[in-house]
Amino acid sequence: MSIREANEKALGIINRARPTLIGLDRAGEVLEGLTPKTILHAGPPFPRGWVDMSGPVRGAVIGALLYEGWVSSQEEGEELAASGSINFAPCHHYGAAGPMAGIISPSMPVWIVENKEGGNRTFSTINEGLGRVLRFGAYQEGVIRHLRWIEEGLFPLLQETLEKMGEIDLKEITAQALQMGDECHNRNRAATSLLIRKLAPHIMRVSPGREEGARVLEFMDSNDHFYLNLSMAACKATLDPILGLKECTLVATMARNGTDFGIRVAGLGHRWFTAPAEIIDGLFFPGYSQDDANPDLGDSVISETAGIGGFAMAASPAIVQFVGGSAGEATHYTESMYEITVGESDSYLIPILDFRGTPTGIDVRRVVETGLLPVINTGIAHKKAGIGQIGAGLVRPPLDCFQQALRALVEKYRP
Amino acid sequence: MSIREANEKALGIINRARPTLIGLDRAGEVLEGLTPKTILHAGPPFPRGWVDMSGPVRGAVIGALLYEGWVSSQEEGEELAASGSINFAPCHHYGAAGPMAGIISPSMPVWIVENKEGGNRTFSTINEGLGRVLRFGAYQEGVIRHLRWIEEGLFPLLQETLEKMGEIDLKEITAQALQMGDECHNRNRAATSLLIRKLAPHIMRVSPGREEGARVLEFMDSNDHFYLNLSMAACKATLDPILGLKECTLVATMARNGTDFGIRVAGLGHRWFTAPAEIIDGLFFPGYSQDDANPDLGDSVISETAGIGGFAMAASPAIVQFVGGSAGEATHYTESMYEITVGESDSYLIPILDFRGTPTGIDVRRVVETGLLPVINTGIAHKKAGIGQIGAGLVRPPLDCFQQALRALVEKYRP
Numbered sequence: 001m002s003i004r005e006a007n008e009k010a011l012g013i014i015n016r017a018r019p020t021l022i023g024l025d026r027a028g029e030v031l032e033g034l035t036p037k038t039i040l041h042a043g044p045p046f047p048r049g050w051v052d053m054s055g056p057v058r059g060a061v062i063g064a065l066l067y068e069g070w071v072s073s074q075e076e077g078e079e080l081a082a083s084g085s086i087n088f089a090p091c092h093h094y095g096a097a098g099p100m101a102g103i104i105s106p107s108m109p110v111w112i113v114e115n116k117e118g119g120n121r122t123f124s125t126i127n128e129g130l131g132r133v134l135r136f137g138a139y140q141e142g143v144i145r146h147l148r149w150i151e152e153g154l155f156p157l158l159q160e161t162l163e164k165m166g167e168i169d170l171k172e173i174t175a176q177a178l179q180m181g182d183e184c185h186n187r188n189r190a191a192t193s194l195l196i197r198k199l200a201p202h203i204m205r206v207s208p209g210r211e212e213g214a215r216v217l218e219f220m221d222s223n224d225h226f227y228l229n230l231s232m233a234a235c236k237a238t239l240d241p242i243l244g245l246k247e248c249t250l251v252a253t254m255a256r257n258g259t260d261f262g263i264r265v266a267g268l269g270h271r272w273f274t275a276p277a278e279i280i281d282g283l284f285f286p287g288y289s290q291d292d293a294n295p296d297l298g299d300s301v302i303s304e305t306a307g308i309g310g311f312a313m314a315a316s317p318a319i320v321q322f323v324g325g326s327a328g329e330a331t332h333y334t335e336s337m338y339e340i341t342v343g344e345s346d347s348y349l350i351p352i353l354d355f356r357g358t359p360t361g362i363d364v365r366r367v368v369e370t371g372l373l374p375v376i377n378t379g380i381a382h383k384k385a386g387i388g389q390i391g392a393g394l395v396r397p398p399l400d401c402f403q404q405a406l407r408a409l410v411e412k413y414r415p
Numbered sequence: 416m417s418i419r420e421a422n423e424k425a426l427g428i429i430n431r432a433r434p435t436l437i438g439l440d441r442a443g444e445v446l447e448g449l450t451p452k453t454i455l456h457a458g459p460p461f462p463r464g465w466v467d468m469s470g471p472v473r474g475a476v477i478g479a480l481l482y483e484g485w486v487s488s489q490e491e492g493e494e495l496a497a498s499g500s501i502n503f504a505p506c507h508h509y510g511a512a513g514p515m516a517g518i519i520s521p522s523m524p525v526w527i528v529e530n531k532e533g534g535n536r537t538f539s540t541i542n543e544g545l546g547r548v549l550r551f552g553a554y555q556e557g558v559i560r561h562l563r564w565i566e567e568g569l570f571p572l573l574q575e576t577l578e579k580m581g582e583i584d585l586k587e588i589t590a591q592a593l594q595m596g597d598e599c600h601n602r603n604r605a606a607t608s609l610l611i612r613k614l615a616p617h618i619m620r621v622s623p624g625r626e627e628g629a630r631v632l633e634f635m636d637s638n639d640h641f642y643l644n645l646s647m648a649a650c651k652a653t654l655d656p657i658l659g660l661k662e663c664t665l666v667a668t669m670a671r672n673g674t675d676f677g678i679r680v681a682g683l684g685h686r687w688f689t690a691p692a693e694i695i696d697g698l699f700f701p702g703y704s705q706d707d708a709n710p711d712l713g714d715s716v717i718s719e720t721a722g723i724g725g726f727a728m729a730a731s732p733a734i735v736q737f738v739g740g741s742a743g744e745a746t747h748y749t750e751s752m753y754e755i756t757v758g759e760s761d762s763y764l765i766p767i768l769d770f771r772g773t774p775t776g777i778d779v780r781r782v783v784e785t786g787l788l789p790v791i792n793t794g795i796a797h798k799k800a801g802i803g804q805i806g807a808g809l810v811r812p813p814l815d816c817f818q819q820a821l822r823a824l825v826e827k828y829r830p
Contacts, residue, residue: 176604179733180733181594189591190595190605193605193609193611196611196615200615201630204615204629207625210619217615221613327766327768328769331767351596354743355742
């Protein structure tokens with residue numbers, strides 16, 4: 001197969017994907033091979049584990065150790081994490097995608113998403129909401145208590161709701177949300193609203209009492225990013241089937257662990273190409289500045305890899321209030337991404353571009369040739385553990401990842 | 416006061432308005448002066464009552480007479496309606512606004528909207544949903560049964576929900592929805608979603624049993640126009656305070672009864688200026704064409720009068736799939752409306768125009784000078800009673816209404 005044929009095949013796989021929410025379960029039950037002392041994190045691997053982790057990832061790891069009851073204090077957490085007895089591994093190695101620090105520990109409930117075209121499954125945690133939350137490195141008592149409520153209050157109710165109501169087509173929700181001002185990475189208000197509308201009647205039917213269901217509905221309403229984790233699992237479910245496709249030069253994964261940015265390329269399988277993560281150019285919450293910012297973090301860039309997020313900014317002019325810039329720039333970002341992609345989505349359409357499909361299928365060759373890097377919408381974490389989100393903005397991956405990948409493609413296929 | 420000062424004052428009144436949903440009640444309880452045998456309809460008055468009414472309005476009148484139990488068959492309904500013993504009057508004369516035929520009879524529950532700036536109140540029925548519904552002139556048994564459920568199932572539950580949860584700021588919902596692809600006349604998906612999110616936890620808390628609340632939530636989810644009637648009452652609450660403002664040349668009301676288009680101008684008080692309603696240029700549902708279309712109908716054009724709907728089409732490029740045209744045309748419609756308005760909304764902002772406020776305050780003088788008529792997004796009813804909606808599209812009011820009004824302004828203020 002030629003590169004061109006391989007890339008066309010990959011584009012077809014991406015366009016035919018049907019990511020569908022099929023249920024929830026505990027990570028330890030459904031993530032294959034998760035050993036009892038495993039902690040998953042966002043991005044590529046940390047070669048030296050704890051030593052390589054930035055502040056917010058360390059904070060989130062400590063939070064997960066406290067949540068699991070493996071330690072009972074921050075100090076104990078740091079000691080255990082540094083001891084070498086915890087198996088740290090990327091979410092992506094276990095079929096999952098995690099926003100920001102992306103920490104998944106065995107007791108955490110996860111959404112289960114199945115790509116109905118092919119049957120591959122992916123997983124993501126339930127989004128915790130805004131403010132001080134584990135994914136931004138916060139681990140105070142309130143953060144752990146909230147995770148406990150997610151496990152004991154939210155999870156069983158959502159699990160039963162989905163069992164009763166059946167599967168939910170995530171591609172349809174994302175497609176609708178792109179007609180409603182979301183780009184489904186940093187803006188998920190419409191998608192979250194559409195999901196709540198679907199779930200609400202069924203939550204009403206299965207809730208053990210009025211108050212439990214009301215609290216679940218209030219929590220979802222309070223969190224416009226509730227859909228983000230579902231969208232991420234859907235994007236991963238869409239892209240995973242191209243990983244390993246011979247001759248294919250499309251990016252199958254992009255992810256950041258807060259220290260490094262990593263990409264995986266379809267034709268090169270599970271091999272990561274990494275370089276130091278960049279600092280984000282964005283808008284900061286009052287009292288914070290660029291000096292406080294951690295480098296780029298999280299698996300949420302799977303959105304852009306699948307052709308939404310920064311690639312769909314033209315659909316989401318309102319997002320410039322959150323990440324900076326003008327509506328015209330938002331449109332320009334999308335338009336420029338057609339230069340580095342091999343095709344267009346046939347489901348994710350942008351009204352203002354007269355329903356043109358979002359730029360889809362990032363070709364490593366075009367990125368290196370043009371020097372034009374994927375544009376990413378993202379949140380900004382404080383660089384210290386325990387503080388949380390301090391802003392949002394735009395970032396690009398390091399060019400070096402793509403250059404390395406291109407060299408490896410040449411070595412493998414045209415030595 | 417000069418015309419210029421009067422118009423600026425009116426723009427200030429419009430911009431400071433705070434339309435707020437405060438509750439629900441039966442029309443007969445809250446619409447002042449509604450006599451026992453009154454039927455309200457959309458648009459300006461019918462000088463000769465029943466004789467002047469088009470098919471869908473007649474159908475909806477028959478439906479209301481059946482619903483109220485004043486007659487027990489279509490034939491009896493036609494007879495009573497033609498007898499002269501029913502008081503037919505515009506919704507606008509009783510503080511209400513009704514979509515399409517706009518029929519309100521005393522037993523129907525209505526939303527109560529209060530403009531917190533000034534305290535004026537407006538009313539609208541609960542949107543019945545899509546398909547064969549009273550507002551499009553359908554009056555079959557199923558239509559009446561559904562109205563009965565609205566009265567007996569939906570209304571008491573929503574009433575109690577609002578009593579428990581308190582008031583809802585409609586200006587905020589509309590403003591948000593304009594950032595989410597709605598123009599809040601023919602596209603209300605985002606606004607409906609935002610409303611459902613707010614209501615759901617409280618519906619859960621007050622529902623007598625699981626199934627009643629679940630059915631209410633399912634009904635709202637099934638109807639993307641659920642917010643339309645609230646938006647209309649909010650627009651009317653926003654505009655009513657300018658009616659009667661001396662020297663003011665701004666349009667305070669536009670409305671159609673399916674036979675005539677009518678406008679009222681702030682400086683000329685309650686006087687209507689009417690001309691035959693136009694035929695709508697639009698997209699038709701399969702099996703229907705322009706030949707089946709009733710002329711322009713309904714009070715929903717209060718949306719455009721308040722600066723949303725067709726005036727906010729740039730915020731809603733996806734609507735062109737429903738009403739025809741391209742995204743570029745949608746933007747152009749909004750841009751052209753700045754030529755006939757005296758200002759911009761300071762709350763209803765359009766992301767793609769870099770958050771410019773929607774064109775607000777239609778100046779009769781500018782309409783006549785430029786010949787540029789307000790652009791209206793609207794639904795299309797079948798011209799025969801009992802069939803329902805057959806499409807959606809764009810329409811303009813007859814220029815004659817504006818010419819008459821301008822002459823009257825000159826006669827009154829510059830004789």
